[in-house]
Amino acid sequence: MIGRRVRVAAAATFVCAAAIPVAFAGARERAHTASAARCTSSHLAVWLGDGEGGGTAGRTYYPLEFSNIGHASCTLYGYPGVSAWGLGGVQVGVPATKNNTAHGTVTIRTGGTAHAIVAFVDWGALCSTGKKALGLKVYPPGQTRSQTIDFPLTVCASRSVLVTGPVRAGVGIPGYTSS
Secondary structure, eight states, X not given: OHHHHHHHHHHHXXXXXXXXXXXXXXXXXXXXHHSSEXXXXXXXXXXXXXXXXXXXXXXXXXXXXXEEOSSSOEEEESOOEEEEEOGGGOEESOOOEEOOOOOOXXXXXXXXXXXXXXEEEOGGGTOSSOEEEEEEEEEOTTOSOOEEEEEEEEEOSSSOOEEEOOOEESOOXXXXXXX
């Protein structure tokens, strides 16, 4: 009887000892994937990249930059919300449409930057009367708090003149980075 108890105890010890590295490995993997939380508006500085922007017939492209000014890496997934704003911070015209490009999660290290391409469509090709705006209102993907960028532009009242791509890793380079 005692011999059987020793064998059962030894087998149980072996099973537990074999399971410990697996349990720790799983915990490490979960900690690694969970270590970068979603970026919030308060942890990001949002700005338009320098330069004239790239262009095609009827469109001018600018990199919309998201710099992590927080104290930890964070992630962005999807498309930023972009609209034009006027006096009193009121939205002018229709918000940006999405270009429906495939995308994935982007991790931004502290001090790092990710970008999304924003196309400005020639308003004269879409409407006969333009409305003046003072800048852009930008919502990082998944956020409800916006940041504003001073950037005078003309928009249409009932059609969007802005088209945004998904967030991509790294700084966008005018004329070289595509959506």
